[in-house]
Every structure is written in C-alpha cells, then in structure tokens.
Amino acid sequence: xxxxxxxxxxxxxxxxxxxxxxxxxxxxxxxxxxxxxxxxxxxxxxxxxxxxxxxxxxxxxxxxxxxxxxxxxxxxxxxxxxxxxxxxxxxxxxxxxxxxxxxxxxxxxxxx
Amino acid sequence: xxxxxxxxxxxxxxxxxxxxxxxxxxxxxxxxxxxxxxxxxxxxxxxxxxxxxxxxxxxxxxxxxxxxxxxxxxxxxxxxxxxxxxxxxxxxxxxxxxxxxxxxxxxxxx
Numbered sequence: 001x002x003x004x005x006x007x008x009x010x011x012x013x014x015x016x017x018x019x020x021x022x023x024x025x026x027x028x029x030x031x032x033x034x035x036x037x038x039x040x041x042x043x044x045x046x047x048x049x050x051x052x053x054x055x056x057x058x059x060x061x062x063x064x065x066x067x068x069x070x071x072x073x074x075x076x077x078x079x080x081x082x083x084x085x086x087x088x089x090x091x092x093x094x095x096x097x098x099x100x101x102x103x104x105x106x107x108x109x110x111x112x
Numbered sequence: 113x114x115x116x117x118x119x120x121x122x123x124x125x126x127x128x129x130x131x132x133x134x135x136x137x138x139x140x141x142x143x144x145x146x147x148x149x150x151x152x153x154x155x156x157x158x159x160x161x162x163x164x165x166x167x168x169x170x171x172x173x174x175x176x177x178x179x180x181x182x183x184x185x186x187x188x189x190x191x192x193x194x195x196x197x198x199x200x201x202x203x204x205x206x207x208x209x210x211x212x213x214x215x216x217x218x219x220x221x222x
Contacts, residue, residue, distance in 0.1 A: 002154075006154075009152065034210050034211070036213075041121075041215075041216070041218070042215055042216065043116070043202050043204075043213030043214050043215045043216045044155070044202070044213045045213070046210050046211070046212065049210055089154060089155065091155075091211070099157065099160065099170075100145075100157075100206075100211055102147075102154045102155040102156075103154055104152055104153055104154035105154050
C-alpha cells in the first residue's frame with residue numbers, strides 16, 4: 001500500500017497562472033517532505049523541502065504547504081512557466097534519511 | 113555540487129543475462145539507494161545501503177542484489193535479467209537535506 005499518494009497523474013496550466021500539485025500521505029510519523037522535478041531521460045532534481053515543524057516554505061516561485069492534520073502537502077508554482085513542464089514527485093521520510101517514500105508523480109504541462 | 117553518476121544511460125540486455133548497474137557519488141554520503149521508476153508507479157525502492165558492506169531491502173528487492181564495497185560506489189545486480197525488469201533505474205545518495213539522484217539508466221531486457 002502506497003504511503004505517499006499523488007492522485008492527479010497530470011495537470012495542465014496556462015503560462016503565468018498558478019500550478020497547484022497535491023500530495024497525501026498516510027504515515028503520521030513522516031516528518032520531512034520533499035518535492036522533486038523530473039524531466040524525461042533525466043534523474044529527479046530536488047526542488048524544495050519542508051519539515052513537520054513548519055507549515056510553509058517558500059523559495060522563489062515555489063511554495064510548499066504542509067497540513068499535518070490532513071496529512072496533505074501541496075506545491076504551488078507562481079507564475080507557471082513552460083520550462084516548469086515536467087513530472088513532479090513528492091516524497092516523505094521519518095527523518096532518518098534512510099528511507100524515502102515517493103508518490104507516483106504528477107505530470108505538469110504549462111501551455112504558452 | 114553533489115554529483116551522482118551512473119555507468120550507463122541506456123542498456124539493452126537479453127533475458128537471462130547478468131546485469132551490473134554502477135553508481136558513484138562524490139560527496140562522501142553514507143546512504144545510497146537504488147530505485148526503479150515505472151509509469152504510474154512512481155519511484156520504488158529496491159535496495160539501500162547506509163554504510164560500506166551494509167545493505168537493506170527496499171520494497172521490491174526480488175530479482176536484485178547489491179554490492180557496496182566502497183563508500184562512494186553502490187552497484188545493483190540483476191542475476192538473471194527478465195523482461196519485467198525493463199525499467200528506468202535511478203541511483204541516489206542522501207544527506208540531511210534530501211536525496212540526490214543520478215541521471216538514470218534506461219534498461220531494456222529483450
């Protein structure tokens with residue numbers, strides 16, 4: 001059973017608008033969350049992270065929100081750009097960095 | 113900058129062949145990981161290692177083994193490749209900031 005779920009396999013957004021990617025998890029012991037971006041034929045690259053002591057972390061156009069009570073996190077990209085088109089994975093760990101659990105990914109398409 | 117390299121970007125092997133996938137990281141990380149990525153299934157952990165000569169099974173270890181003789185190198189071995197092992201294989205190493213991935217190896221088993 002997947003402990004980290006991304007229920008939207010794809011998302012299409014107009015350039016300049018906001019992209020919101022969602023992720024749900026089941027394990028309340030997870031305390032560190034990450035988002036990765038992956039282009040075809042490349043490995044995932046780290047985008048942004050958040051620990052469970054925070055509910056928001058911002059880095060430029062990217063903001064991650066964490067709702068611990070709902071076991072939900074989201075990635076907001078504002079404004080979206082065509083170069084953001086990629087597959088986005090969320091991941092979670094229990095903080096010891098020995099094991100990360102990944103969602104199945106959401107393919108974002110930003111239309112010019 | 114963390115660098116994780118994988119020995120091959122693309123590999124084609126026949127059913128029954130023994131396959132070695134090599135991964136090297138240059139940041140002295142203790143933890144290293146092997147995943148496979150398949151459409152709709154995300155990244156699934158095959159094996160990980162938290163120290164030299166130490167290994168732990170991930171979620172899908174069947175049909176795979178690993179070797180960690182040196183800290184910087186983590187090898188994934190398919191003892192007898194099968195067509196259902198056709199996949200993208202990703203190696204990663206980790207620090208307290210997260211995991212850093214190699215470029216991946218697209219393995220096709222015919």
